[in-house]
Structures are given as C-alpha cells and as structure tokens.
Amino acid sequence: MRRYSKTLVFFLSLWPIYVISYQIIFNQLGPEPVDRIINHFGEWTLIFILLTLSMTPLKQITKSVEWIKFRRMLGLFTFFYASIHMLSYVGLDYRFDFEPLINDVLKKKFIFIGFSAWLLLIPLAVTSSERMVRLLKQSWKKIHRLIYIIGIFGVLHYIWLSKTIFFKPLIFLIILVILLLFRIKITRSASKI
Amino acid sequence: MIKFKNSEITPENIYKKRRSFIKSVGLGASTLAMSSIPFLNKSLASERDKLTSYKDITTYNNYYEFGTSKSDPHRNSQIFKTTPWDITIEGEVEKPIKLSMEEISEMFISEERIYRLRCVEGWSMVIPWMGFSLSKLLSKVNPTNKAKFVEFESVYDPAQMKGQRYPVLNWPYNEGLRIDEAMHPLTTVVTGLYGKKLPNQNGAPLRIFIPWKYGFKSAKAIVKIKFVENMPTSSWMWASPREYGFYSNVNPNVDHPRWSQATERIIGEGVWAPRVKTLMFNGYGDEVASLYSGMDLKKNF
Numbered sequence: 120m121r122r123y124s125k126t127l128v129f130f131l132s133l134w135p136i137y138v139i140s141y142q143i144i145f146n147q148l149g150p151e152p153v154d155r156i157i158n159h160f161g162e163w164t165l166i167f168i169l170l171t172l173s174m175t176p177l178k179q180i181t182k183s184v185e186w187i188k189f190r191r192m193l194g195l196f197t198f199f200y201a202s203i204h205m206l207s208y209v210g211l212d213y214r215f216d217f218e219p220l221i222n223d224v225l226k227k228k229f230i231f232i233g234f235s236a237w238l239l240l241i242p243l244a245v246t247s248s249e250r251m252v253r254l255l256k257q258s259w260k261k262i263h264r265l266i267y268i269i270g271i272f273g274v275l276h277y278i279w280l281s282k283t284i285f286f287k288p289l290i291f292l293i294i295l296v297i298l299l300l301f302r303i304k305i306t307r308s309a310s311k312i
Numbered sequence: 313m314i315k316f317k318n319s320e321i322t323p324e325n326i327y328k329k330r331r332s333f334i335k336s337v338g339l340g341a342s343t344l345a346m347s348s349i350p351f352l353n354k355s356l357a358s359e360r361d362k363l364t365s366y367k368d369i370t371t372y373n374n375y376y377e378f379g380t381s382k383s384d385p386h387r388n389s390q391i392f393k394t395t396p397w398d399i400t401i402e403g404e405v406e407k408p409i410k411l412s413m414e415e416i417s418e419m420f421i422s423e424e425r426i427y428r429l430r431c432v433e434g435w436s437m438v439i440p441w442m443g444f445s446l447s448k449l450l451s452k453v454n455p456t457n458k459a460k461f462v463e464f465e466s467v468y469d470p471a472q473m474k475g476q477r478y479p480v481l482n483w484p485y486n487e488g489l490r491i492d493e494a495m496h497p498l499t500t501v502v503t504g505l506y507g508k509k510l511p512n513q514n515g516a517p518l519r520i521f522i523p524w525k526y527g528f529k530s531a532k533a534i535v536k537i538k539f540v541e542n543m544p545t546s547s548w549m550w551a552s553p554r555e556y557g558f559y560s561n562v563n564p565n566v567d568h569p570r571w572s573q574a575t576e577r578i579i580g581e582g583v584w585a586p587r588v589k590t591l592m593f594n595g596y597g598d599e600v601a602s603l604y605s606g607m608d609l610k611k612n613f
C-alpha cells in the first residue's frame with residue numbers, strides 16, 4: 120500500500136481537473152462560466168498551498184515522516200493550479216489583451232499581490248528536483264521558505280478581491296494562521312536543542 | 313423614458329434581417345457605408361439587450377440575507393414567508409401611512425419594464441421586471457419641507473434569513489436615494505419578473521430597482537420607506553465608505569478602488585463571449601444625466 124501512496128495522492132490531486140471537466144462537458148459552469156473557471160482554480164491553488172503547508176505539522180503530530188514525501192508533489196500541484204488560474208484570467212477573461220492587464224496588475228492591489236505570489240512560485244518549482252536540493256544545499260531551505268510569503272499573499276489576494284471576508288476568505292485565513300503558528304513552535308523547539 | 317413591453321421588442325431574427333437590409337443600402341451609398349460604425353454599434357447593442365434567462369435571473373443572486381454565495385439565495389429563500397406584508401411610509405411626512413401588499417397591488421398596476429442590471433462586481437443581466445414608478449407610491453404621502461432624501465429599509469428576520477445571523481453587513485439592509493432620484497420615472501417598485509410573481513430570491517414581495525445605479529442600491533424585501541433630512545448611510549457605505557458611495561451610479565470612468573468598472577461580462581453568454589464596455593449610467597444617461605449636472609461624479613461616487 121505504501122508503495123502506491125504517492126501514485127494515489129497524484130490522482131487525488133487531479134480532483135479539480137475532474138470536477139471542471141465534468142462541468143464543462145455537462146454544461147454546468149453556471150451563468151458566469153469564465154468567473155467560475157477562474158475562481159475554481161484560484162480556490163484550489165489556495166487549498167494546495169494549505170495542504171503543502173500541512174505536511175510538516177502532520178509529521179510533528181503523527182510522529183511519522185511519511186508525510187514529507189508528498190510535500191514536493193503538493194507544492195508542484197500548487198504551481199500547476201496557480202498557473203491555470205492565472206492563464207484563465209489572462210486568456211479567457213482578458214483575451215491576452217495586455218494593456219488593461221498591465222493596468223490591473225499595477226493599479227489593483229489584489230491582482231498585484233496575486234501575480235507576485237505566482238512569480239514567487241516559479242523559483243520554488245524550478246528548484247524542486249532532487250538534484251537541485253543537493254546542488255543548493257542550505258540555500259535550498261532558505262529559498263523554499265518563500266512558501267510562507269506565498270501563502271500570506273495568496274490569502275490576502277482572496278480577501279482583497281472579495282466584497283466581504285465572510286466566510287470563505289476568513290476560513291482560509293484562519294487555517295493559514297494556524298499552520299504558520301506551527302512554524303513558530305517548531306523553530307522554537309528546534310532552537311532549544 | 314425607456315419603458316417597453318416584451319411584445320414591442322423586435323424579435324432577434326427580424327432585427328438582424330433589418331440590419332443587413334440597412335447595411336446593404338449603406339453599401340450602395342459607398343461613402344455612407346464607410347462611416348457605418350453606428351450600425352455596428354447597434355448590432356452589438358442587440359446582443360446586449362437580449363433578455364437573460366429566467367433560470368439565470370433566479371439562481372444567480374447577491375442577497376446576503378440568505379447567504380454570501382450566488383446560489384445561496386435561491387437555495388435558502390424558498391420557505392421565506394412574504395404574507396402578511398406591510399410597508400410603512402414615514403419620517404418627514406405630514407401623515408405616515410401603512411399599506412399592505414394587497415392594498416399596493418390594488419392601487420398600482422404593474423407593467424413590464426425591461427432594464428439592464430449592472431452589478432458592482434462587473435456583470436450584467438437584462439431583466440423583464442414587473443412594476444411601477446416609485447413616484448406613484450410616494451405621492452400617497454406629503455413630505456414636509458425638511459425632507460431631502462428617501463431611505464429604504466429591508467426586512468430584518470434572522471429566524472428566516474440565516475445570513476442575518478452573522479455580521480456580514482449592518483442589518484437590516486439599508487439604502488437611500490435623493491428625493492429627485494426617488495421621484496424619477498425610471499426608479500421602479502418591482503413586484504414581479506417575466507410576468508410572474510417576484511421570486512423570494514429576487515426580493516419578494518416588493519423591492520425597488522434603479523436601472524442606472526449598481527445593483528446593490530436596489531434594496532430587496534422592503535418594509536419601510538422613510539423621508540429624511542440628511543443623507544442616509546447605506547449598509548454598504550457603513551461596511552466600506554471608501555469603496556461604496558451614496559450615489560453609486562454606474563460609471564465606467566470611476567473604478568471601484570479594488571477593481572475596474574470599465575467593462576462587464578453579460579450573464580448567460582457562455583465561456584467564449586468577450587467582456588463588453590460598460591455604459592455611462594448603465595445606458596440610461598439620456599434620461600438621468602441631468603440629475604447630476606454640475607456634480608463631480610468622481611468625488612460623488
């Protein structure tokens with residue numbers, strides 16, 4: 120079973136693709152299909168950030184290192200869904216019309232911060248391979264701490280684009296804060312040793 | 313004043329034939345054809361004046377009393393009780409009155425009024441409302457000379473409206489208009505849509521609709537109309553005064569602080585339909601622009 124756990128997580132992680140394909144095929148995207156597609160992938164990007172950030176706390180709680188082997192895959196899925204999210208915004212919504220897009224990125228803080236989060240994901244995706252881990256050694260860890268910033272940017276992006284924080288943006292915020300608080304605890308206990 | 317019945321709208325296929333006829337005439341007179349941009353605009357206009365489907369109008373709603381997701385109002389409002397229902401008109405008036413829904417439907421005849429709804433979120437619908445001008449209802453009272461604004465209060469009933477159990481907005485929902493805006497013939501008391509009774513998720517039993525303002529100005533399930541001296545603070549102004557102004561006229565040149573208002577997406581047009589340009593006063597400028605002459609609409613957003 121353990122041998123196949125990674126394969127299983129891989130196919131489970133494709134869940135957002137199954138859902139949206141079903142909705143496209145059976146015409147269930149609703150009255151605002153473009154918005155639906157963008158929001159779908161945006162929300163799943165956030166869920167995958169939170170999942171990625173959950174692996175280390177889960178390791179601590181369950182005292183099992185098993186979780187860590189999923190971390191890279193979940194992180195790459197975060198980048199994958201973030202890229203679809205951004206592409207559907209740029210392509211489907213704005214038809215690659217870059218003038219209003221650049222205007223949006225510069226003037227609208229929720230787009231600015233969302234776009235920044237996506238840019239920050241690139242170095243993490245590029246340096247995700249085993250070879251890169253070995254090559255970069257200590258700096259690899261430092262680079263990958265960017266995920267905390269990305270998580271904060273991602274949730275802020277959601278809060279700022281919503282008309283009200285109730286309830287989904289608030290739920291994401293609470294989970295993110297809990298997951299980040301774990302880090303403070305972890306580093307504290309580590310520094311004691 | 314735009315006020316047309318469904319039957320007066322030219323069916324799409326005949327409309328298109330007419331356009332191609334006009335175009336062919338235009339092509340004959342070659343110079344005219346070169347400058348036939350108004351025709352092009354018109355044919356685009358036919359797409360944006362197409363009625364939104366009953367299903368989309370009644371399942372895609374912003375009505376936070378029933379929940380913050382677009383599908384919540386339809387799901388959570390089905391057992392909402394709208395009878396008995398009374399509306400009071402009070403405040404700076406000589407004699408306040410209280411009217412039941414029955415009295416209102418006896419006193420005023422609802423007619424079909426097709427208006428575009430532009431949501432502040434950047435989407436729009438074309439809705440065949442049933443209703444009558446608010447001015448008719450307001451004429452039942454005599455405002456005192458102190459009255460400058462009209463305030464609308466929606467129902468507060470957290471037992472039936474579960475969204476009101478959370479501090480999402482400052483309940484009950486509150487909106488307001490200047491008296492001249494309220495008395496404008498386009499400002500409508502809505503009692504139905506598509507020739508049917510108004511569905512609960514659209515603001516039953518009675519709501520207002522102001523076609524040239526963002527959708528949130530058009531308060532739903534109204535129980536109280538109050539004439540007041542000072543500019544009312546609406547629920548959305550209360551929530552974020554920097555983002556939601558008292559006027560909230562549809563204006564492509566004044567962005568919401570967090571997103572652009574230059575374009576909109578037409579509901580029901582599908583994945584491949586492009587955004588369209590938002591019109592000043594939602595396309596009702598000829599009728600209402602004079603209400604704001606001399607005003608800085610950037611400041612008075």
